[in-house]
Amino acid sequence: MMNSIPYWWRHAPPTPGKQQNVQSNCDVVIVGAGLTGLSAAIVLARAGKSVQVFDRGIAGAGASTQNGGILSGNLRMGLTASMAAYGPDRGLAMYKEAIDARRAFRDFVNAEGIKCDLQYNGRFTGAMTPRDFDGMKRAADEENEALGVDAQILERQDQNAMVGSDLYHGGIGRDDIGSMHPAKFYAGLLAVAINAGVTVHDNTAVLNVLDQNHVETLRGNVTADRVIVAMNGYADNSDAWLRKRVVPVTSRIIATDEIDTDVMARLMPRMGTFGEARYLGRYYRPSPDGKRILLGGRDVLVGANPAGAARRLADNVVAIFPELRGIGVDTHWAGQVAYTQDELPSIFERDGIIYACGYCGSGTVWAPWFGRKAAYRILGDERARSAFDCNPPKTIPLYNGRPWFLPFAIGYYGVRDWIAGR
Ligand SMILES: Cc1cc2nc3c(=O)[nH]c(=O)nc-3n(C[C@H](O)[C@H](O)[C@H](O)COP(=O)(O)OP(=O)(O)OC[C@H]3O[C@@H](n4cnc5c(N)ncnc54)[C@H](O)[C@@H]3O)c2cc1C
Known part of the structure; x- marks a missing residue:
């Protein structure tokens, strides 16, 4: 009989933290408590900001504790193609950033002493x-x-x-x-966030991202100086704008x-x-x-x-x-x-709301990296700069948040692979 609980959860299951009151005011609200959201929160809290992270489920139970734990920092387009598509400087800078991001992951684990195999x-x-x-x-x-x-x-x-x-x-x-072991890494990251003073609200969906200063949550409205949206593949109707641009x-x-x-x-x-x-x-x-x-x-x-x-x-x-x-x-x-449509990890703003998402299945290295970049933006720190800074992605034609075309797309790429193998 096959079990359908992630293998990793045997050793470090996502567990709800103690329920805390939702504060109606804080410096930064983060929507989504995965690797992106928590990595942003740690930088901000260590810089003295009051941070509330909201997750609609148990913190970590999205992709961040379920992945394969491979630290690839992959980009779907090769170096030469990236240089042709985005210009030699930016294409090269993207690949250099992948090297920095991989190194930063390793340095973070070592510096924080996270035991994650x-x-x-x-x-x-x-x-x-x-x-x-x-x-x-x-x-x-x-x-x-x-x-x-x-x-x-x-x-x-x-x-x-x-x-x-x-x-x-x-x-x-x-x-x-x-x-690495993704659930052990996540548990370590969560402990670092909580020690830094971050408040994480499990089972508290953000129902509506109203604007750059206001969100409506399941347990009350919150006003903040800034909002970061870190829902990635779990984006829901709380941000209908994002749902038309990112395909789960x-x-x-x-x-x-x-x-x-x-x-x-x-x-x-x-x-x-x-x-x-x-x-x-x-x-x-x-x-x-x-x-x-x-x-x-x-x-x-x-x-x-x-x-x-x-x-x-x-x-x-x-x-x-x-x-x-x-x-x-x-x-x-x-x-x-x-x-995203261009298959690049993306960090961008819409009307002051900061988004980091679209890691195209290679987020173990990219999600912590872009979470930190999002935080540096808020802090006005020059480490915010990235070769992946971009304008908001365009809407995907005929797409309303329900990826009806995926079976066709995957069939198409399967056929391309098959032809390439002939
Ligand atoms: C099966 C699988 C295997 C993978 N393998 C690899 C791998 O080997 N290597 C690799 O590099 N990457 C891999 N990945 C990708 C990687 O796990 C993700 O890119 C990364 O975890 C994304 O982190 P995140 O924090 O952006 O998103 P997530 O961890 O998905 O977190 C998003 C969170 O947002 C929350 N949320 C959504 N809507 C709301 C709302 N309205 N209010 C509050 N919270 C909300 C969700 O509950 C979720 O917890 C894999 C992913 C999967 C699913």
């Missing part, structure tokens, strides 16, 4: 075809030269040092991309049954993290104790048949590692990520 055991991105591999080699050379990263090209005959699978036609290794996409993960230690050592020799160079590529990793494989992918069929979707993910484990045929799914779960 942070590991840097190598990242392998596999090529699905020889042609993909050629493109990946070019991209790795460009990134090494322009950014000084250490992207290692692994020919097919050498990839077994990273992954015990013959599926890939070579791949790229990175040692600066790590992994369901992401589902499974954790397999336990696997023998010697088998795990063969399949994942460095116990690193894994991805694929495809639009709808899978991502996977070992659990921090090295006993299970966690594998995820986009899932548009969640309402229809979650257990079936979980079994399809198990089939994907077997497609990569055929010796695991018959492997059981211990648990599966799904959460919401958010995409």
Whole structure:
């Protein structure tokens, strides 16, 4: 019988804090208590601001404790394409910012002493075809030269040092991309926020973001100097404007049954993290104790048949590692990520309200980074500057907050991947 509680919640379940009165006035209101919201709150509280963070559920129970814990800081567009699309300076600056954001995550965990199984055991991105591999080699050379990263090209005959699978036609290794236990990290972040003096209100939805100074909540109206909206993939009608600009996409993960230690050592020799160079590529990793494989992918069929979707993910484990045929799914779960039209993480203002969102499924590094940037904006601190500063995203044509087109879009990208594999 498959369990549908996130695997991570066994070790650090999101737990409601003590209920506190909602203050009708404060310096900053933050809507959403995920990584974005709490990271903003910590900077502001440490700068002496009174901060109330509201979450419509239990704090952390959105994507921030459910994710795969892979610290990719990924951008969907490659370096060369970004430089072509946004100009050489800005395109390069985006990639440099990703390096800074990854480093900042690591520094924060170390500085705060958060115990979250942070590991840097190598990242392998596999090529699905020889042609993909050629493109990946070019991209790795460009990134090494322009950014000084250490992207290692692994020919097919050498990839077994990273992954015990013959599926890939070579791949790229990175040692600066790590992994963590997301629920343990969130618990540590929440403790830092509370120690800094942040008030977190669980189960207190913001019903309406009225303007840059006023919100209506389930437990009363609040006036603040500034408002930050950090709802990402869970944006609801409290901000109908945002809902027309950011598309929520369901992401589902499974954790397999336990696997023998010697088998795990063969399949994942460095116990690193894994991805694929495809639009709808899978991502996977070992659990921090090295006993299970966690594998995820986009899932548009969640309402229809979650257990079936979980079994399809198990089939994907077997497609990569055929010796695991018959492997059981211990648990599966799904959460919401958010995409903007240009598929870039975005920080922007609308009439003075600050928004940070749209991490396109790679938010473990980006969400804390943009949360802090949002706070620096309010503080007038020059660290607010970002290559991702942008105007509010445009509305998505024919979109009213219900992503009816997703099955078609995912089908389209699936077909593109399939054609690329021919
Ligand atoms: C299954 C899954 C796997 C993932 N794997 C990875 C990965 O391996 N690596 C990676 O980099 N990223 C991954 N991600 C993405 C990453 O988890 C997110 O990008 C990141 O957690 C976003 O943080 P956030 O704080 O912006 O949003 P969230 O953590 O989603 O928080 C938003 C919060 O807003 C609250 N909210 C919504 N409406 C209201 C309202 N009206 N009033 C009050 N509160 C409200 C919600 O309750 C929620 O708690 C994954 C996501 C999922 C779902």
